[in-house]
Amino acid sequence: MSTPRRHRIDREAAERLLGAYERGSPRYPVRGVPARDPLADLLTEAAAVSPADPAGEEAAVAAFRAARVSVPHAARRRSMLARMLTLPAALALGAVAAGGLALAASTGVLPTPLHPGTAAAPTVNHRPTTPARASTHPGASAAASGLLGLCQAYDHHVGPERGRALDTPAFGDLVVAAGGKANVDDFCAGLLASEDATEPPMKSAPPSRTPNPHASRTPH
Amino acid sequence: MTESPARPGGSDDLAQAVDAARQGDEHAFRTLYRAVQPGLLRYLWFLVGDDAEDVASETWLQIVRDLPSFQGDGDGFRGWAATIGRHRAMDHVRRYRRRPAQPVPVEALTGLPAVEDTAARAVEVVATESAIALIASLPQDQAEAVLLRVVLGLSAEAAGQVLGKRAGAVRTATYRGLRRLAERMTVAPDPAGDGEIPVEMPRPRSPVPGQ
Numbered sequence: 001m002s003t004p005r006r007h008r009i010d011r012e013a014a015e016r017l018l019g020a021y022e023r024g025s026p027r028y029p030v031r032g033v034p035a036r037d038p039l040a041d042l043l044t045e046a047a048a049v050s051p052a053d054p055a056g057e058e059a060a061v062a063a064f065r066a067a068r069v070s071v072p073h074a075a076r077r078r079s080m081l082a083r084m085l086t087l088p089a090a091l092a093l094g095a096v097a098a099g100g101l102a103l104a105a106s107t108g109v110l111p112t113p114l115h116p117g118t119a120a121a122p123t124v125n126h127r128p129t130t131p132a133r134a135s136t137h138p139g140a141s142a143a144a145s146g147l148l149g150l151c152q153a154y155d156h157h158v159g160p161e162r163g164r165a166l167d168t169p170a171f172g173d174l175v176v177a178a179g180g181k182a183n184v185d186d187f188c189a190g191l192l193a194s195e196d197a198t199e200p201p202m203k204s205a206p207p208s209r210t211p212n213p214h215a216s217r218t219p220h
Numbered sequence: 221m222t223e224s225p226a227r228p229g230g231s232d233d234l235a236q237a238v239d240a241a242r243q244g245d246e247h248a249f250r251t252l253y254r255a256v257q258p259g260l261l262r263y264l265w266f267l268v269g270d271d272a273e274d275v276a277s278e279t280w281l282q283i284v285r286d287l288p289s290f291q292g293d294g295d296g297f298r299g300w301a302a303t304i305g306r307h308r309a310m311d312h313v314r315r316y317r318r319r320p321a322q323p324v325p326v327e328a329l330t331g332l333p334a335v336e337d338t339a340a341r342a343v344e345v346v347a348t349e350s351a352i353a354l355i356a357s358l359p360q361d362q363a364e365a366v367l368l369r370v371v372l373g374l375s376a377e378a379a380g381q382v383l384g385k386r387a388g389a390v391r392t393a394t395y396r397g398l399r400r401l402a403e404r405m406t407v408a409p410d411p412a413g414d415g416e417i418p419v420e421m422p423r424p425r426s427p428v429p430g431q
Contacts, residue, residue, distance in 0.1 A: 009402045014395040023234075023373035024295045038405040039398065043370050045351035050258040056273070057253050060280040064241075064249045067284050 009039065021047050150174040151188035234294025242287055253280070255294075256301050259372040262348075263302060266356045266367055267309040275312050279305040299378035302368060306382060354401065362397030365390050 009017075017040060020027045030044055150171060157165045165171055166181045178187035234255055240248030260279065264272040282304050290300060355366050361383075368379040369390075376387040376394070383390065 009395075009399050011391070011395050014398045015391065017398065018369050018394060021370045021373055022375050023298065024375065028373070039402045042351050042354060042401065042405070043366075045347045046262070046355060046367075047259070047370050047373075048348050050261075050348065052254070053257060053261075056257065056276065056280075057250060059277060060253050060257075060284065061246060061250060063281050063284045064246060064287075067287075068244045 017043065147174060147177050148191055151191050154184065154188060155192075234297060238290070238292065238294060238297050242290065249284075252297065256298055256372075259298075260301055260305050262352050262371045263367050264305055264309055265352065266363060267306065268312055271312060271316075275305065275308050278308045278312070282308065295373075295375065295378055298372055299374055299381055302372050302374065302379075302382045354404070355397070358397045358400055362393045362400065365393035366397040366401075369394055 019025045020030045020040075021043065022028060030047065150173065154162065154165060154171060154174065162185075163181065166175050166184060171184075174184060174187075175181050178184045234252065237248040237251040237255075241252055257276065257280075261272055261276050264275050264279070268275050279301065283301055286304075290297070292300065352367070352371070355370075356363050358366065364383060365379060368374045368382055369376065372379075374382065376390040380387045380390045385393075
C-alpha cells in the first residue's frame with residue numbers, strides 16, 4: 001500500500017462503520033469492517049482488546065464484596081420490601097404481624113411504640129441505649145414489629161438522606177424509640193440483628209454501603 | 221493493522237451479568253468489570269488524562285454502591301457506567317482545578333498493567349493510545365461522541381443520554397468527527413511509504429463543567 005486513498009465518507013457510511021462497534025449491534029464483534037481502510041483501522045485500534053487489569057479488578061471486587069457484607073441482612077429484607085411494599089404498607093404489615101390490626105381497624109390508628117395496641121412487652125422508648133433488651137422478648141410486640149419496618153425503610157436511605165429522613169413524621173416514632181436521631185443507627189442495628197437469630201450479629205458500626213474514601217460527594 | 225478478536229460482553233451476556241451482579245454474584249461482577257473497564261478507562265483518559273485510573277476507581281466505587289438500584293440491560297449498564305465516569309471526571313477537574321499535563325507521552329498513559337510486555341504487545345499498546353489520541357484531537361463534542369460509540373460501544377441513543385443530547389445530535393457529531401478523521405488520514409504524510417501514518421500526540425482535554 002503506497003499512498004493513502006482519498007477518503008470520502010458520508011453519513012450512511014459513518015453509521016455503518018460505527019455499527020460494527022456497537023455492542024448490541026448484529027455487526028458486533030468487529031469483523032465486517034473493511035480491511036485496509038485507514039479510518040476503520042484507526043477505530044479498530046481505539047477499540048482493541050486491552051490487557052487484563054488485575055489490580056484494578058481486585059480493588060473493584062473488594063468494594064463489591066464490602067458493599068454486600070456490611071448489610072447482608074438488611075439488604076435482603078430491603079430488596080424484598082422494595083419489591084412488594086411501600087412504607088405505609090410496611091408499617092401496616094408490621095402491625096398485622098403482631099395482631100395489632102384489630103385495633104387499627106377499630107380505632108383507625110396504627111399501634112406505635114407510644115400506643116401499643118396489644119398487651120405487649122417492653123416499651124422500648126425509655127431504654128434508648130440498650131436496644132438489645134427489646135430483642136430479649138422474642139414474642140415480638142406490635143411496637144417492635146412496627147419499629148422493625150421503620151428500620152428497614154430507614155435503611156433504604158444513604159448518606160445525608162438518612163439524617164433528613166429521620167426528620168420526617170414517618171420516622172418520628174423510630175427516633176423516639178431509639179432515644180434520639182443519633183441513636184437510630186445503633187438501635188436499628190440491634191433490632192435487625194436480633195430479628196433473625198441464625199444470622200451473625202451485625203457489626204457495631206452503623207449500617208452503610210460502600211466505604212467511600214471520597215467523603216465529599218458532589219450532588220448531581 | 222489487526223482485527224480485534226471477539227470481545228466478551230456482547231449485550232446479551234452483559235444483561236445476565238448485570239442481573240446476577242445485582243444479586244451479589246461476584247463472578248458476574250468481574251464479567252462486568254472486564255467488559256466495561258477498558259473502554260471506560262480510555263474514555264476517562266480523554267477526559268482527565270493521567271488521572272484516568274483514579275477517576276476510574278471512583279467510578280467503580282459508585283457503580284458498586286448504586287448497583288442495587290440500577291435497572292437495565294448490558295447496554296444500559298455501559299451507558300450508566302459512562303455517565304458516572306463523566307460525572308466523576310468533572311468533579312475531579314473541579315476539585316483539583318487542573319488541566320492534564322501536556323503533552324502526554326505514550327509511556328505515561330495509564331490503564332495498562334505492569335505486565336511483562338512482549339514486543340508485540342508493546343506495539344499494540346502504542347497503537348491503541350495513538351488511535352485514542354488522534355480521536356482526542358477532534359473538537360470535544362465530536363471526540364466524545366466518537367469515543368463513547370467506539371470504545372464503549374454505545375448506541376447513538378445511549379451516548380446521547382450520557383452527553384445530555386438527542387441521538388440525532390450524537391450522530392451528527394460522530395459523522396463530523398469521522399469525516400474529519402478521514403480527511404486527516406489522507407492528508408497525513410507517509411514518509412516511510414509502508415502504510416504507517418505517524419500520529420501527533422495531542423493533549424487530552426478536560427471536560428468543560430456545565431457541558
